[in-house]
Amino acid sequence: MGRLVGIDLGGTSIRAAVATGPTSYGTPVVRRATPASDGPRAVIDACAEAAREAAGGTPEGIAIGIPGPLDPTGGIVFAAPHLPGFENLPARDMLAEAAGCPVAIHNDSNLAGYAEWAAGMGRGTHSFVFVIVGTGIGGALIVDGNLRVGVAGTAAEVGHVPCDPDGPVCGQGHPGCLEGIASGTGIARQAEAALRAGEASSLPRDRPLDGAIIARAARAGDAVAARVYAEAGRALGRSFGGLINILGPEAIAVGGGVTGQFDLLEGPLRRGMAEIAFATPLGHCRVGKAELGSDAGLVGAVAWAVRSFPGS
Ligand SMILES: [Zn+2]
Numbered sequence: 001m002g003r004l005v006g007i008d009l010g011g012t013s014i015r016a017a018v019a020t021g022p023t024s025y026g027t028p029v030v031r032r033a034t035p036a037s038d039g040p041r042a043v044i045d046a047c048a049e050a051a052r053e054a055a056g057g058t059p060e061g062i063a064i065g066i067p068g069p070l071d072p073t074g075g076i077v078f079a080a081p082h083l084p085g086f087e088n089l090p091a092r093d094m095l096a097e098a099a100g101c102p103v104a105i106h107n108d109s110n111l112a113g114y115a116e117w118a119a120g121m122g123r124g125t126h127s128f129v130f131v132i133v134g135t136g137i138g139g140a141l142i143v144d145g146n147l148r149v150g151v152a153g154t155a156a157e158v159g160h161v162p163c164d165p166d167g168p169v170c171g172q173g174h175p176g177c178l179e180g181i182a183s184g185t186g187i188a189r190q191a192e193a194a195l196r197a198g199e200a201s202s203l204p205r206d207r208p209l210d211g212a213i214i215a216r217a218a219r220a221g222d223a224v225a226a227r228v229y230a231e232a233g234r235a236l237g238r239s240f241g242g243l244i245n246i247l248g249p250e251a252i253a254v255g256g257g258v259t260g261q262f263d264l265l266e267g268p269l270r271r272g273m274a275e276i277a278f279a280t281p282l283g284h285c286r287v288g289k290a291e292l293g294s295d296a297g298l299v300g301a302v303a304w305a306v307r308s309f310p311g312s
Contacts, residue, residue: 002312003055006301007047007064008108011036011082014043015298016050018059023119025302030054040085040094048098059101061309065108065301066091071153072106104308106147110156111300112292113140114147116253118303120291125250129243130290131158133236133258136171137179143247159183161242163235168193178239182232184211184257190228199224215261226264233265237272244277244285255290262289 004019014032017025030050035042051059068080075092096103106114113130117140122128128142137159141148148155159179160172167176168189180186188209195205201224203209203217217225240252254262273282292299 002060002309003057004302004305004309004312005051005054005059005062006298006303006305007051007062008111008297008301009043009047009064009066009083010034010108010297011067011080014047014050016047016054017298017302018054018056019302019306022306023115023299023303025298026054029298034083036083040083040089040091043083043086044091044094044098047095051099059099060312061102061104061305062095062099063104063106063111063301063305063308064091064095065106065111065297065304067108069153070105070107072104072149074152075103075105077105102309104304106301106304107138107153108297108300109138110140110147110149111304112255112296113142113156113253113300115292115296115300115303116140116255116290117142119299120296121253121286121288122251127247127249129158129240129247129249129252131236131240131252131254132256132290133159133183133254134256135183135185137183137256141247158239158243161239163239178235181235187211187214187228187232190231191224194224194228201225211258211261215264218264229261229264230268233268234272234275236265237269237274238276240269240287241273241276241282244273244281248281249285251286251288253288253290255293255296259289259293 008015016030020026030053032050051062070077077086077089077091080086092103092105116122116130117128130140132138139156139158141156160177163178164176168180170177170180191214202222214225
C-alpha cells in the first residue's frame with residue numbers, strides 16, 4: 001500500500017489513517033480538532049499535518065472526504081456549510097501542495113457509501129444504493145462497480161426526489177421532496193405541525209422536537225409520533241421503489257442517525273417499496289441498515305485512496 005492516507009474531514013474533527021489494505025487502515029488514527037473558524041488555509045494545513053503524522057512522513061497519496069457539494073474531477077469544493085470559506089475552493093490542489101503528494105477529494109456521503117459497498121452492507125454487489133438519513137438526506141450510487149458522480153459531482157442526491165407535490169419544503173427549498181418528509185428535520189417538522197393543529201399527543205409542546213424524542217413517543221404508543229415515522233418510512237420506501245426500477249440495484253443500505261429508529265420505519269418502508277417497484281427487481285434487492293456506522297467516512301477515504309493511487 002505504500003503510504004496512502006485517508007482523511008475524514010468534518011466540521012468539528014479531522015481523522016486520518018494510513019491504508020493497510022483495500023478497505024482497512026492502521027492505528028493509531030490521528031485525530032485533530034478542525035480549525036474551521038480560522039479559515040480554509042488553516043483547515044487544509046491541519047489535514048496535511050494529520051496525514052503526515054498518519055503516514056510517518058510524506059504520504060504517497062491522500063483521499064479526503066469533505067462535507068459539501070464538490071467536483072472530484074476538478075478538485076473544487078463548491079460549498080461546505082460547516083467549514084466557513086470553503087466556497088469554490090480548489091481544495092485538492094491546496095492540500096496536494098501542503099502535503100507534498102497527489103490528492104483525491106470526494107464528498108463525504110459518497111465516500112461513506114463507497115465504504116458500505118466495498119466493506120459493509122453492499123459488499124459483493126455490482127450496483128448498490130447508499131442512503132444516509134440524518135438532519136438531511138444524502139447518499140451514494142454505485143453502478144456496475146463505479147461510484148457515480150455525474151456532472152461536476154452532482155449525482156446521488158437521493159434525498160431530493162419528488163414524493164408529494166403538496167408536501168413540506170426541504171432544506172433546499174423544494175416543495176414535497178423526500179428530505180422534507182423523511183429526514184430527521186422533516187420528521188420533527190411534521191410532528192410540530194400536528195401539535196400546532198391541535199392533535200392529541202404526548203409529545204412535548206414547550207420545546208423543539210427531534211427524531212429521538214419522537215421515536216420514544218412512537219414506541220410508547222403515541223399516535224402522532226407513530227404516524228410521522230410511518231409517513232417517513234413510506235416516503236423512503238416509495239423513493240427506493242423508484243430507484244429500484246431505474247437502477248436494478250442488488251442492495252440498498254440506510255445509514256445515518258435514523259438507523260437507530262429503523263424499526264419504526266421498516267414496515268412502512270417495505271410496503272412503500274412494493275407500491276412502486278416492479279416485482280422482479282424488488283425480489284433481487286436487499287434493503288437494510290448500513291453496517292459501518294460512523295466508521296464509514298474513514299473507511300471510505302482510505303479505500304478511495306487505494307483506488308485512486310493504485311501504483312503506490
Ligand atoms: Zn429537496
